Amino acid sequence: MVQPLIRLEEIVKRFGNFTALDGVSMEVHPGEVHALLGDNGAGKSTLIKVLAGVHQPTSGRIYVDGEPVSFRNPLAASDAGIGTVYQDLALNALTSVTRNFFMGREITKGARPFGIMQTREMNRIAREEMGKIGIDIANPEQAVGTMSGGQKQTLAIARAIYFGARVLILDEPTSALGQKQQLEVLKTIKTVRNRGDIAVILITHNEIHAQLVADRYTFLSLGRVIGSGVADELGGGDIRRLMAGGAEMADLEQELATVP
Amino acid sequence: MESATTESADTGRRQEADRLKHAGWFSRLVHRPEIGAFSGMVVLLVFLAVVAGDVVYNPLGIKNNLSIIAQLGIIATGACMLMIAGEFDLSIGSMIGFAGMSMAVMLKWGLPFGLGPASPLAALLITLCITLSIGWLIGFIVVRTRLSSFIVTLSFLFILRGATEVCFRTFNGSTQVSGLPDYKQTDAVAALFGGETFQWFYDVLFWLGLNYNRAGDQWVTGFDAKVAWWLAIAGVAWFVLSRTQVGNWIYATGGNEEAARANGVPTDKVKVSLFMFTAFCATIFAATQVFDTNTADAAKGNLKELEAIAASVVGGVILSGGFGSIVGVVFGAVIFGLVQNSVFYISWIDGSYYRTFLGTVLLIAALSNETIRKRFTGGI
Numbered sequence: 001m002v003q004p005l006i007r008l009e010e011i012v013k014r015f016g017n018f019t020a021l022d023g024v025s026m027e028v029h030p031g032e033v034h035a036l037l038g039d040n041g042a043g044k045s046t047l048i049k050v051l052a053g054v055h056q057p058t059s060g061r062i063y064v065d066g067e068p069v070s071f072r073n074p075l076a077a078s079d080a081g082i083g084t085v086y087q088d089l090a091l092n093a094l095t096s097v098t099r100n101f102f103m104g105r106e107i108t109k110g111a112r113p114f115g116i117m118q119t120r121e122m123n124r125i126a127r128e129e130m131g132k133i134g135i136d137i138a139n140p141e142q143a144v145g146t147m148s149g150g151q152k153q154t155l156a157i158a159r160a161i162y163f164g165a166r167v168l169i170l171d172e173p174t175s176a177l178g179q180k181q182q183l184e185v186l187k188t189i190k191t192v193r194n195r196g197d198i199a200v201i202l203i204t205h206n207e208i209h210a211q212l213v214a215d216r217y218t219f220l221s222l223g224r225v226i227g228s229g230v231a232d233e234l235g236g237g238d239i240r241r242l243m244a245g246g247a248e249m250a251d252l253e254q255e256l257a258t259v260p
Numbered sequence: 261m262e263s264a265t266t267e268s269a270d271t272g273r274r275q276e277a278d279r280l281k282h283a284g285w286f287s288r289l290v291h292r293p294e295i296g297a298f299s300g301m302v303v304l305l306v307f308l309a310v311v312a313g314d315v316v317y318n319p320l321g322i323k324n325n326l327s328i329i330a331q332l333g334i335i336a337t338g339a340c341m342l343m344i345a346g347e348f349d350l351s352i353g354s355m356i357g358f359a360g361m362s363m364a365v366m367l368k369w370g371l372p373f374g375l376g377p378a379s380p381l382a383a384l385l386i387t388l389c390i391t392l393s394i395g396w397l398i399g400f401i402v403v404r405t406r407l408s409s410f411i412v413t414l415s416f417l418f419i420l421r422g423a424t425e426v427c428f429r430t431f432n433g434s435t436q437v438s439g440l441p442d443y444k445q446t447d448a449v450a451a452l453f454g455g456e457t458f459q460w461f462y463d464v465l466f467w468l469g470l471n472y473n474r475a476g477d478q479w480v481t482g483f484d485a486k487v488a489w490w491l492a493i494a495g496v497a498w499f500v501l502s503r504t505q506v507g508n509w510i511y512a513t514g515g516n517e518e519a520a521r522a523n524g525v526p527t528d529k530v531k532v533s534l535f536m537f538t539a540f541c542a543t544i545f546a547a548t549q550v551f552d553t554n555t556a557d558a559a560k561g562n563l564k565e566l567e568a569i570a571a572s573v574v575g576g577v578i579l580s581g582g583f584g585s586i587v588g589v590v591f592g593a594v595i596f597g598l599v600q601n602s603v604f605y606i607s608w609i610d611g612s613y614y615r616t617f618l619g620t621v622l623l624i625a626a627l628s629n630e631t632i633r634k635r636f637t638g639g640i
Binding site for chain 1: 506508511514520523524525578633635636
């Protein structure tokens with residue numbers, strides 16, 4: 001087995017009396033899509049925020065390439081190669097694709113921060129990088145607000161990869177999208193995986209989407225890992241049961257049936 | 261696909277990107293954010309030419325109109341940059357009054373701590389230090405406390421206006437300074453703010469026989485210096501906003517602050533600098549006034565902050581931030597300044613209608629901005 005890109009060991013995160021994560025361990029490998037599944041309140045968001053440097057764990061260790069690390073802030077995490085694509089995608093809808101792609105990391109000539117932006121080069125790179133993961137935007141100067149939801153996802157993903165993300169955390173990338181765009185995003189995820197050097201952590205509520213692209217699963221419930229495994233070993237029934245926090249689907253169906 | 265009988269041949273190959281046509285230059289022109297303000301300006305210019313062309317477009321009329329426009333344009337540039345970054349400054353007007361007081365009192369009563377008489381340069385630089393510090397303080401309070409800039413700067417609107425009156429009375433005994441020597445005749449710095457500029461324009465008009473008085477001599481000799489200051493400030497602001505890295509930071513900060521911060525944009529620094537920039541613009545405004553008229557008054561700059569914001573909105577800046585352009589604000593300042601000044605030239609309109617008219621223009625502009633924003637954000 002190759003060394004995991006990231007390894008979490010017994011991560012605990014408490015907010016006052018509330019234990020959001022209660023000893024979570026997981027491994028993420030390059031060239032794999034790792035689906036992180038669980039019901040609302042299972043701790044998924046907290047876990048990715050710990051990985052992204054937004055929260056510091058109360059206890060437990062994070063290893064990147066086998067080296068122990070601690071992220072004091074989101075910048076430290078992104079320097080270590082952890083790119084997070086949040087649900088709101090961190091985009092400014094009113095400005096151009098290029099301005100968003102290079103937000104905060106513009107290519108300039110001259111003294112910062114008044115250096116002149118190299119617009120042509122930036123346009124070219126933005127277009128190329130989005131093309132690499134499957135979307136050809138005709139005009140990189142078009143406003144982000146005019147793009148489809150799937151294209152916006154691609155922009156955010158391409159940006160994270162271009163700026164050195166080796167672990168890509170995708171927070172519910174297919175929610176709030178139309179059918180066709182969901183598929184587009186799943187295609188993008190597969191393209192990224194096939195590069196082989198990037199690990200994708202996919203957070204989703206949608207078991208079908210998870211089954212379509214995931215190589216490995218971790219199921220969270222009430223702050224604990226209640227199951228994990230590789231795609232080939234888990235059946236659809238297991239996935240559904242574990243996603244619902246361990247409850248049998250049949251039980252849920254029965255419960256539903258009691259409501260007139 | 262088994263039942264693709266009605267499907268057109270290229271269904272599979274069509275891309276989302278294909279739905280956005282490559283627009284021609286004309287279409288691109290009419291979709292620019294400034295187009296509304298530009299059309300409004302053209303309509304207004306034509307209207308004025310028809311109803312009062314002889315007074316609005318004579319040499320003196322042009323000079324006077326441009327003075328009003330330039331004054332407004334200077335502070336509107338500051339207000340616009342700050343609004344694009346997502347914040348307001350309601351203290352601009354009071355800052356103008358404060359800066360004017362500070363310069364005039366120093367010019368009349370000498371430097372603080374009895375350091376002797378003040379030259380125009382010293383008065384200006386010391387005043388700049390004070391106003392920039394206040395701008396920094398406002399920005400610092402806003403980014404530290406996360407209070408709405410509306411409230412913080414509203415507080416400074418009152419604080420500065422009060423402080424201005426108190427300082428006037430304490431140092432000068434009355435709420436105005438008048439009868440300062442005409443520094444612009446003797447001092448280069450004062451002339452830079454209160455003197456004339458672009459004299460060649462009126463020289464050319466004179467040679468062309470369009471600029472003479474009843475005695476047959478040259479009538480108007482040049483534009484007020486504030487016109488040059490406006491063009492310089494707007495030019496630099498345009499360049500910074502549209503071409504430089506910090507320009508992108510300003511858009512990013514106003515458009516989606518969380519996103520900007522997550523991507524490494526120093527949003528707090530951007531905001532604080534822009535609060536300092538509006539203070540700078542207000543100080544330049546005050547300097548052009550003090551050195552032009554050789555007076556200062558505690559009521560100077562009253563309501564100017566709202567005019568600056570209104571001119572920005574007319575120029576296409578969106579109140580929620582992240583969108584707007586300096587070119588648009590230049591047009592907005594022209595519209596606002598012209599209406600303010602020129603309505604009084606039209607004999608058959610009660611001059612007081614000008615506020616009613618400005619309010620209407622502002623409302624139309626805000627509505628059309630909203631339409632633009634919706635087009636870009638997909639109706640959110």
